[in-house]
Amino acid sequence: MKRPYESPTISRHQGGITNKFGVGVSNRFQSEIEGFPISKLLQEYGTPLFVYSEKTLKKTYREMLDAFSLRYPKTRHAWSYKTNYLKAVCRSFHRLGSWAEVVSGMEYEMARANGVDPRFIVFNGPYKPYPVLKRALEDGAIVNLDSLDEYFEAEEIASQLRHPVKIGLRLNMSLGTHMSWDRYGFNIESGEALAAVKRILAGRKIRIEGIHAHIGTFVYDVQNYSTAITKLAEFATALKRDFGISLKYIDIGGGFASRNRLRGTYLSTADMIPSFDTYAEAICKPLLDGLTSVFHPEELPTLILESGRRMVDEAGMLISTVSSTKRMNSGTRGLVIDAGVNLLFTSFWYDHDVLPTSDHGYSNEDHVIFGPLCMQIDVIRPTVHLPHLEKGDSVIIKPAGAYNNTQWMQFINLRPNVVMISENGKVGLIRRAEDVAYLQERETIPEWLNG
Numbered sequence: 083m084k085r086p087y088e089s090p091t092i093s094r095h096q097g098g099i100t101n102k103f104g105v106g107v108s109n110r111f112q113s114e115i116e117g118f119p120i121s122k123l124l125q126e127y128g129t130p131l132f133v134y135s136e137k138t139l140k141k142t143y144r145e146m147l148d149a150f151s152l153r154y155p156k157t158r159h160a161w162s163y164k165t166n167y168l169k170a171v172c173r174s175f176h177r178l179g180s181w182a183e184v185v186s187g188m189e190y191e192m193a194r195a196n197g198v199d200p201r202f203i204v205f206n207g208p209y210k211p212y213p214v215l216k217r218a219l220e221d222g223a224i225v226n227l228d229s230l231d232e233y234f235e236a237e238e239i240a241s242q243l244r245h246p247v248k249i250g251l252r253l254n255m256s257l258g259t260h261m262s263w264d265r266y267g268f269n270i271e272s273g274e275a276l277a278a279v280k281r282i283l284a285g286r287k288i289r290i291e292g293i294h295a296h297i298g299t300f301v302y303d304v305q306n307y308s309t310a311i312t313k314l315a316e317f318a319t320a321l322k323r324d325f326g327i328s329l330k331y332i333d334i335g336g337g338f339a340s341r342n343r344l345r346g347t348y349l350s351t352a353d354m355i356p357s358f359d360t361y362a363e364a365i366c367k368p369l370l371d372g373l374t375s376v377f378h379p380e381e382l383p384t385l386i387l388e389s390g391r392r393m394v395d396e397a398g399m400l401i402s403t404v405s406s407t408k409r410m411n412s413g414t415r416g417l418v419i420d421a422g423v424n425l426l427f428t429s430f431w432y433d434h435d436v437l438p439t440s441d442h443g444y445s446n447e448d449h450v451i452f453g454p455l456c457m458q459i460d461v462i463r464p465t466v467h468l469p470h471l472e473k474g475d476s477v478i479i480k481p482a483g484a485y486n487n488t489q490w491m492q493f494i495n496l497r498p499n500v501v502m503i504s505e506n507g508k509v510g511l512i513r514r515a516e517d518v519a520y521l522q523e524r525e526t527i528p529e530w531l532n533g
């Protein structure tokens with residue numbers, strides 16, 4: 083067979099010495115996950131392949147809960163469905179004790195189907211169609227209202243049900259340190275939030291049970307959390323003092339950064355990402371300080387956390403195989419792999435770690451990694467230092483557990499198998515690879531196109 087032409091370039095490789103930045107040349111690779119050879123996983127389940135580690139997921143959950151409940155014992159975690167709604171992932175969290183956090187009718191039904199008691203489903207988001215809102219309120223879910231329009235509908239639902247319904251209010255606030263998210267909920271500083279409370283009390287059909295704020299995502303400056311929780315505690319205190327409302331929960335949302343590398347950041351991720359203890363200290367201390375002047379210890383509200391990406395990112399990995407290599411005009415070497423932005427949506431904003439799955443020595447050079455789509459934007463890593471991989475070699479891309487298995491798409495290619503490795507070393511298929519029949523199952527041909 084005639085081999086494809088690849089124009090020659092000369093690049094010097096030296097192993098075992100430091101480069102001009104003083105950094106040792108490394109030979110990084112990962113050939114197994116939880117003791118399972120990656121080559122075997124690929125043989126059995128095909129390529130590309132998503133792999134989840136139950137062990138990592140549980141360890142992360144325990145670290146989070148230990149850090150928070152040590153400082154504020156009444157802490158609960160609500161699993162953010164949008165981050166990953168694979169059943170096996172959701173159920174793993176629920177089995178550990180997580181409630182559910184949903185932002186749509188679809189996610190609400192998923193949580194119900196996963197067996198979550200509606201009283202432990204937190205329903206957020208700016209769009210709750212009337213029937214969906216009605217079902218959630220009737221079920222007794224924890225519904226955090228986003229706007230007055232939603233409130234008026236909730237009031238109408240309470241009239242129909244002939245009993246008061248309970249709600250929470252989503253709040254937003256100025257954080258001082260970065261551009262605050264103000265598109266969700268009611269603003270504290272402008273007086274909008276307090277005005278909403280007064281209107282709700284005057285209506286007498288709705289009981290306010292909690293307040294909620296989700297200040298952003300991948301927030302690694304913990305000062306933002308201290309500011310937010312201080313303002314929420316002040317608000318809760320004012321509700322109790324001025325209106326006799328004793329809140330049942332304060333929900334600080336999600337947003338903790340995962341150990342991934344945001345594009346454009348200078349320092350390495352490990353140096354920047356706060357530990358759970360650091361987040362917990364930033365949140366729990368101001369919360370207790372703020373509440374204990376008016377709340378007795380036994381009536382302190384539950385602190386709800388909705389951390390998504392930090393809880394699952396590291397537990398998920400994507401394995402992909404090189405389908406071709408090329409030499410770009412710039413001299414950089416290019417790899418085309420079988421997983422692109424269709425599967426790894428987060429590669430638009432992260433520089434994921436990409437490692438060969440076998441030892442290829444120390445001779446690294448700069449590469450660009452392309453996905454398989456016939457689209458210019460399908461780039462997994464614009465530059466990454468890798469050894470000389472060839473067609474058929476595979477790489478592991480991580481962390482990949484957050485937002486990819488919800489935002490992925492069957493664009494040009496179908497979605498592959500997803501497996502989970504259990505804590506005691508079993509591999510289970512948790513989502514079967516799609517086929518064309520699955521994709522077209524819902525399509526119909528109008529009668530004029532038949533025949």
Ligand SMILES: Cc1ncc(COP(=O)(O)O)c(C=O)c1O
Pocket residue numbers: 162164165183206207296298299300335336337338388389390391392
């Ligand atoms: C209301 C709410 N809660 C929780 C989350 C989870 O956020 P993260 O994955 O950043 O922790 C989100 C994500 O956008 C959200 O909108």
